[in-house]
Amino acid sequence: MSKFHLNIQELVQGEFILNKVNIAFVFQVNCPGCFIYGIPLINNLYQSFHNDVGFIGVATAFEDFEYNNEVNLKLLLGDGKLVGATKNYYIINYELSNYSEKIKFPVAFDRITTSEHLINSDKIELICNALPNFPNFSKTEKEILVAKIKSHYVEMPLIAETFTLNQLRGTPSFIIFDDEYTILGQHFGHINEDILKRRLEHFLG
Structure with missing residues (x-):
């Protein structure tokens, strides 16, 4: 089964305690x-499950690095300050420039690396292994795919490792994993709270 690669730069708020069941919430500050x-x-799940489930929010960046950065994450956590498209949404719809909801769960910032470092490291293999059926490819097919992946990432000056190594589709993403970082389930985009609640209850047994 696939592993969740949690590569964070800094734990900005709280303490992440690995448990039998854990959930990572991957988001961007410039993501309404x-x-x-x-x-x-x-926040609601944390309030209900924090005694039994490990929670970690990972602020990442796959675009808009001028907004999606550690400085703006700290301003959000400290003062509720909003930026970019998120700020515009709340000003237009609620006449608010600050986020009124207190973020209760532990939050880290994704580790940011350069394309040169990524393509010259063993992390390329992790990216490949996150792709469906990669282990079943022939040697030639694997070599072609590795070359394509390197060519793709060399064009990116900055790369967020947790987002990239897990080949996430976007934000928000929710990843449930165990104490060996084996992925038990994951979802991208809007999801009903009751669905995630039932999944956590299922894995808790």
Whole structure:
């Protein structure tokens, strides 16, 4: 089964305690949907399950690095300050420039690396192994795919490792994993809170 690669730069708020069942909430500060749906959902789950489930929020960046950065994450956690498209959404719809909901769960910032470092490391193999059926490819097919992946990432000046190594589709993303970092389930985009709640209860047994 696939492993969840949690490569964080710094734990900015709280303490992540690995448990038998854990959930990672991957978001961007410049992602209105992460604030409208994702944060309230994880806050509610944290309140209900924090004694039994490990929680970690991972602020990442796959675009808009001028907004999606550690400085703006700290301003969000400290003062509720919003930026970019998220700020515009709350000003237009609620006449608010700050986020009124307190983020209760532990939060880290994704580890940011350069394309040169990524393509010259063993992390390329981790990216390949996150792709469906990669182990079944022939040697030639694997070599072609590795070359394509390196060519793709060499064009990116900055790369967020947790987001990239797990080949996440976007934000918000929710990953449930065990104490050996084996992925038990994952979801991208808006998801009903009751669905995630039932999944946590199932894995808790």
